[in-house]
Amino acid sequence: MRCLLGLSLALAALIAPPPSSGQDAPYDLVIRQARIVDGTGNPWFFGDVAVRGDRIAVLGSIPAGRAKREIDAQGLVVAPGFIDMHSHSDRLLLEDGHAQSKIRQGVTTEVLGEGNSAGPYQGELDPPTYTVNGRDRTWTTLGGYFAALDDAKMSVNVVSYVGLDNVWQSVMGKSFARPTAAQFDQMKALIDEAMRDGAAGLSTMLMMPPGSLATTDELVELAKVVGRHGGLFSSHIRNEGTGVLDSVKEIIAIGERAGVPVDIIHVKIADQQFWGRMHEIVALVEAARSRGVDVQTNVYPYTRGNNNLVTIIPPWAHEGGTASLLARLKDPATRERLKREIRDGLPGWYNHYTAVGGDWSRMLISGKGRYEGLTMDRVLALRSQGKPSPPEPLEALFDILIEENGSVPTVYAHHTEPDMNLALSQPWCSIGSDGSAYAIEGPLRRGNPHPRNFGTFPRVLGVYVRETKLLRLEDAVRKMTSLNASKLGLFDRGVIRPNAFADLTIFDPERVIDKSTYTEPFADNEGIEYVVVNGTVVLDRGRHTDAMPGRVLRHGR
DSSP: OHHHHHHHHHHHHHHSOOOOOGGGOSEEEEEEEEEEOOSSSOOOEEEEEEEETTEEEEEEOOOTTOEEEEEEOTTOEEEEOEEEEEEOOTTHHHHOTTOHHHHTTTEEEEEEOSSOOSOOOOTTSOOOOEEETTEEEOOSSHHHHHHHHHHHOOSSEEEEOEEHHHHHHHHHTTOOOOOOHHHHHHHHHHHHHHHHHTOOEEEEETTSTTGGGSOHHHHHHHHHHHHHTTOEEEEEOSOSSTTHHHHHHHHHHHHHHHTOOEEETTOOOOSGGGTTOHHHHHHHHHHHHHTTOOEEEEEOSOSEEEEEGGGGSOGGGGTTOHHHHHHHHHOHHHHHHHHHHHHHOOTTOOOHHHHTTTOGGGEEEOSSSTTTTOBHHHHHHHHHTTOSSOOOHHHHHHHHHHHTTTOOEEEEEOOOHHHHHHHHTSTTEEEOOOBOOOOSSSTTOOSOOOTHHHHHHHHIIIIIIIISOOSOHHHHHHHHTHHHHHHHTOTTSSSOSTTSBOOEEEEOTTTOBOOOOSSSOOOOOBSEEEEEETTEEEEETTEEOOOOOOOBOOTTO
């Protein structure tokens, strides 16, 4: 067989046309002598990759002089561009479409939306105003956001879900009242409209209001609307702590009853009381898949999650929005109730405070402000200086939230490496950063963000492939490319084959590694050398070219 392959390549070289000048070369780009990891999970192989326009044209041995530009990839790996299955760059891409922290990780497509999305804004939910290309823009639908992205230009491709929070609040506002039948029909209509605009599916954040207000039966009915359009139901489950198993069962039931594929966002066990039980989640997913339920998950390769100090406040206190929440925090009698419920918990509520054992040192302030980069134990110590008696920690928490208008982004150290590794190693678990397209300098250098914003994909390759050998290179690449593409129905992306879109990442497998840390997050990774988006080089030997060839990838278009 090897002799026949060699003979075929030799004959191809003999009959190939003579070298062309750059002006009339048949290919725009040829990547030469690369180790090709094609995204399918198959073993790597050596070869050249030729690109014409926005598509991969040819794989194999390509004669010299056949391209307008060549990249010598000897010693490097060429893989499909990474697809970030869980991203929050909705607003940042309108501010700066260069998507610096994502492109530098090798990401070529971002998947936006969790509970929130960039549309709809209708009825009871007022639309925001953004400055795009020097002029104010507003929109009421997800399609309007897509049009704004088209005008703004960006370096990455974008996929977006429609978020349940937007849909719910467009109809119900800030009320916690149960929707009437007519109101629920309005929600279905909004989801249907978003799907027609090109949403990839419905995303939900069920841990906090308004997503937590939806019942399982309601979620099934809403998911059925998505199913009619061939979309995906993606969910941050209700409880990642002591209720994690029941919450996983709920998502599986939604998929099974609605007949839609489901993807569990950043699967984890985020409560020390349940550490070591990831195998039970694996068993639930495997059992569901064995009976024909298309349930999968994604994960980020870290053991700390980013959320907000306000999530320590029980869900009922959020009714009516921020102003109502702050009024409750100022009321002495309500404070006493809040303290009891925070310490003791409430049935079905995922409580960040008890999840970390009430340990303030496991809460790191990540948002911009006077406490950014400090753990909460240090914040409490600072606030106690010069006072005869230190304030009670929960009282101090309430005061901080009032001072910061109800929002303090925070990183919680709440899950473990063994649990995360077990999830990561499952064939149905892909990679999503849960991050945004920040930058290490300029206006998008903000706060003290989670390192996943800068390091997720290089970390998978450097730590879990090269260092710990948890994953084969080919399996890791599949988790970052074709596995995510197949979930989204992007069958012409996430793989290296002729006629697939030319989204490509070229990296040094011996050097690639993340450099961002929890205390020094603004650091780009090492080892990502080139990134190609829709056939255009966007990262060239580690330098952003300022090219913005990204596209909105509307579902079903």
